[in-house]
Amino acid sequence: MSLGLGSLLLLETACDPKPDDIGPVSPTVGSLDSIPYNPVAYDYPEINGLPAMEEPSDNRATEAGVKLGRYLFYERKLSIDSSISCASCHHQDRAFTDGNPVGIGVGGAVGTRNSMSLINVGYNWKQNSQHNFNWDGKFASLEEQVLSPVEHPLEMMSNWEDVMQRLKGHEHYPRMFRQAFGIEHIDEMSKELAAKALAQFLRTLNSADSEYDRDEWVPFEYMSEAAQRGKLLFLGDALGSASTKDAECAHCHSFTRDAAIFARNSFSNNAIDSVSSFIEFSDNGLGDVTGSVVDNGRFREVSLRNVGLTAPYMHDGRFATLEEVLDHYTDHTSGSRGPNVANELSTAPELPHLTAQEKQDIITFLHALTDTSYVNKAEWADPFLQADPWAE
Amino acid sequence: MRYLSAFLILALVGWAASCKKDPVDPPVEETKNLTLNFKAQFDGQALPMFTDVSAPNGENFQLQVFNFFLSYIEVQKENGDWVLVDSSAYVNFNSLVDLADAEAGVDLSYSLAETGNFTAIRFGLGVSPDLNAMDPADFSSAVALGDAGNYWTAWDSYIFTRTEGKIDSLPTAAGGDVNFLYHSGVDGMYQQKNFSKQFNLEQATSLNFTIDIKEVFYKVGQEIPIADNNVSHSGDPSTAEYAIVKTVITNMGQALELQ
Numbered sequence: 001m002s003l004g005l006g007s008l009l010l011l012e013t014a015c016d017p018k019p020d021d022i023g024p025v026s027p028t029v030g031s032l033d034s035i036p037y038n039p040v041a042y043d044y045p046e047i048n049g050l051p052a053m054e055e056p057s058d059n060r061a062t063e064a065g066v067k068l069g070r071y072l073f074y075e076r077k078l079s080i081d082s083s084i085s086c087a088s089c090h091h092q093d094r095a096f097t098d099g100n101p102v103g104i105g106v107g108g109a110v111g112t113r114n115s116m117s118l119i120n121v122g123y124n125w126k127q128n129s130q131h132n133f134n135w136d137g138k139f140a141s142l143e144e145q146v147l148s149p150v151e152h153p154l155e156m157m158s159n160w161e162d163v164m165q166r167l168k169g170h171e172h173y174p175r176m177f178r179q180a181f182g183i184e185h186i187d188e189m190s191k192e193l194a195a196k197a198l199a200q201f202l203r204t205l206n207s208a209d210s211e212y213d214r215d216e217w218v219p220f221e222y223m224s225e226a227a228q229r230g231k232l233l234f235l236g237d238a239l240g241s242a243s244t245k246d247a248e249c250a251h252c253h254s255f256t257r258d259a260a261i262f263a264r265n266s267f268s269n270n271a272i273d274s275v276s277s278f279i280e281f282s283d284n285g286l287g288d289v290t291g292s293v294v295d296n297g298r299f300r301e302v303s304l305r306n307v308g309l310t311a312p313y314m315h316d317g318r319f320a321t322l323e324e325v326l327d328h329y330t331d332h333t334s335g336s337r338g339p340n341v342a343n344e345l346s347t348a349p350e351l352p353h354l355t356a357q358e359k360q361d362i363i364t365f366l367h368a369l370t371d372t373s374y375v376n377k378a379e380w381a382d383p384f385l386q387a388d389p390w391a392e
Numbered sequence: 393m394r395y396l397s398a399f400l401i402l403a404l405v406g407w408a409a410s411c412k413k414d415p416v417d418p419p420v421e422e423t424k425n426l427t428l429n430f431k432a433q434f435d436g437q438a439l440p441m442f443t444d445v446s447a448p449n450g451e452n453f454q455l456q457v458f459n460f461f462l463s464y465i466e467v468q469k470e471n472g473d474w475v476l477v478d479s480s481a482y483v484n485f486n487s488l489v490d491l492a493d494a495e496a497g498v499d500l501s502y503s504l505a506e507t508g509n510f511t512a513i514r515f516g517l518g519v520s521p522d523l524n525a526m527d528p529a530d531f532s533s534a535v536a537l538g539d540a541g542n543y544w545t546a547w548d549s550y551i552f553t554r555t556e557g558k559i560d561s562l563p564t565a566a567g568g569d570v571n572f573l574y575h576s577g578v579d580g581m582y583q584q585k586n587f588s589k590q591f592n593l594e595q596a597t598s599l600n601f602t603i604d605i606k607e608v609f610y611k612v613g614q615e616i617p618i619a620d621n622n623v624s625h626s627g628d629p630s631t632a633e634y635a636i637v638k639t640v641i642t643n644m645g646q647a648l649e650l651q
Contacts, residue, residue: 054532054533126534126539127533127534128533235545250544250546254543255540256528256545258527258529258530259540263541264539264540265541294441294442294489335558335569335571336568336569337460343557343573345572347572347573348570348623
C-alpha cells in the first residue's frame with residue numbers, strides 16, 4: 001500500500017504539475033511536496049539457508065523506508081522521557097537482545113518477558129496466522145508489533161500521539177517520512193507509517209553465517225566433531241542411523257537446509273512450569289491471547305540461532321545458561337508436568353537418558369549456531385553515533 | 393543534480409501513466425462454490441481435542457493434536473475429465489477444543505470456474521511424492537507446505553499426518569497416563585483416496601467427510617498398540633516404528649468417509 005500510495009501521490013503531482021524548485025521544508029506551512037520522492041526498492045541480499053523474505057503487499061521495503069526505520073529504532077524520542085530507544089532492549093551485539101531476564105523500561109521499570117532476538121525476525125511471519133510475534137503470539141504482523149513498545153507501561157511508557165508530535169516538529173523526520181512514503185504534508189506523518197518503516201528495517205536484519213552455515217554451504221569447512229554429534233542428537237533419527245539417540249529438539253526448533261530458521265514458530269508447553277491443571281501457569285502465554293485454556297502455558301517455539309549470544313533463556317529469562325536449559329529438557333519434561341505438555345517431549349524415549357557428554361555435544365551444536373558477522377555491521381548500527389547522522 | 397533528474401524522470405513516467413485513469417475497485421471476494429468439510433469423530437460422535445472418550449478396551453482416550461495434508465484434490469466431470477481443485481491442502485483440528493467447534497469441523501473452501509455435474513472426488517492423504525521432493529523454502533508462508541515446522545529434515549520428508557494425545561492407565565499397566573505421538577511421513581505412506589459422489593456446482597455445494605478416530609486406533613485386527621509403543625515418527629521401512637505409523641495412516645485412509 002505504501003508504495004502504491006506513494007506512486008499515486010506521485011501521479012497526482014504529475015497531473016497537476018508543481019514548480020520544480022526544491023526548497024527547504026517550511027515547518028510553518030508543513031508542505032513536503034518540494035522534497036524529491038524517489039523510491040528505490042530495497043534489494044534483499046540472498047543468503048544461503050534463508051528463504052526469500054516475504055513482505056506484506058502494503059509495505060514493500062524501500063531504501064528510504066529502511067533508513068527511516070533504522071533511525072526510529074535508535075530514536076530515544078519514542079520513550080516518554082527520551083531516555084530509551086528500541087535498541088535499549090535490543091542490542092546489536094547480543095543478536096538484538098539485552099542480557100537481562102526481562103526487559104527493563106523507562107526509569108528501570110521491570111517487565112515480565114525476556115527481550116527477543118530480532119535477527120531474522122521477518123521470517124517469523126506466516127501469512128495466514130494471527131499469532132506470529134512475541135512469546136505469546138499476540139501480534140499477527142511486525143507492523144502491529146512495533147507499535148506496542150512505545151505505549152507499553154513497562155517499556156517506553158509514551159503514546160503515539162506525543163511521539164508523532166515530536167517527530168513532526170523535528171528538523172529531519174518530516175523529510176525522511178516524505179522520502180520513505182511520498183507524503184505531501186507533515187500532517188500525513190502517522191504512527192502507521194512509523195510502524196511500516198520500523199517493520200521494513202526489522203525485515204532487513206537477516207543473517208546466517210554461523211559455523212553450522214559454513215559447514216552446510218562452504219566446501220571443506222566443517223563444524224567440530226562435538227558439534228556434528230550434537231547436530232545428530234538435535235535432529236534425531238538422523239539418516240536412519242539406529243545407533244544415534246534422539247533428543248527430539250528439531251520437532252519444534254525445526255530447520256531444513258534452505259529454510260534453516262531453527263524454529264517451528266508454533267506454540268507449545270515445553271514443561272518449564274509444573275502444574276496439575278490448565279489454570280495454574282504463572283503466565284498463560286498463548287492462552288491469554290486465544291482465550292482457549294488448552295493454550296495456557298504455551299509459548300512460541302523460537303529460533304535457536306544465536307542462542308550463544310542471547311542468555312538468559314525462555315519467555316521469563318529463567319535459565320541463565322544453556323546447561324540449565326539442557327538439564328530442564330532431560331529432567332523435567334514428562335507428561336506429569338501438566339495437562340498439555342508437548343507430546344514431542346513427554347513421549348521422547350531417549351531424551352531423559354542423554355549422558356552428560358551428549359548434553360554437552362548439543363550445547364556445542366547450539367554454539368555453532370552463533371553468528372557474529374553482524375555485531376558491528378554499520379547498516380544496522382546506531383546512526384546517531386555517526387559523525388553526521390543527518391547527512392543525506 | 394543526478395538525484396533531481398532521476399526524480400524528474402520518475403515524475404514524468406508517473407505523469408504519463410496517471411492520465412489513463414485507473415479505476416480502483418475494492419477487491420471482490422470470490423464466492424466459494426465448493427466446500428470440503430472434515431469432521432473428526434469417535435464412534436460417530438464429534439471428537440473435540442483434549443476431551444476423554446471411552447475406548448472399546450475400557451481405557452480413556454484423548455486426542456490432542458490432529459492434522460494431515462491432502463494432495464491433488466480433483467473432481468471428476470460427467471465426461472470423465474478430472475479437474476484440479478487444489479494441489480495441496482492442510483486439514484488441522486488442533487484448535488477444535490469445544491464440542492460446537494468439533495461438530496462444525498474444518499472447511500476447505502474453493503471457487504471453481506468449472507460448473508455442471510460431477511461424479512467423483514479424489515485426493516491423496518499425505519504429501520504426494522512430487523511435492524514431497526520439494527523444500528518448505530520453495531513455498532510461500534501462506535501454505536502449509538511453506539512451513540518448515542511441517543517438515544522432518546531427518547527423513548527429508550513432510551510430516552503427512554500428526555496424531556497425538558494420551559490414554560489413561562490401563563487395567564494391566566502400572567498406572568498413570570501414557571502420552572502418544574505418531575507422525576507419519578516418507579513417500580511409501582501416501583494413501584490415494586477416491587470417492588464416487590453425484591454433485592453439481594451451479595450452486596454452492598459442501599462435501600462432508602468424516603474420519604472416525606476409533607477406526608484409526610482401535611480398528612479390529614489393526615489396533616495401534618499405544619501402551620506398548622507410544623511414539624513413532626516413521627523411520628526406515630524395515631523398522632517397527634515405520635510399521636506402526638504406516639498402520640495409523642492406512643487406518644486413517646480407511647476411516648475417511650464421504651457422507
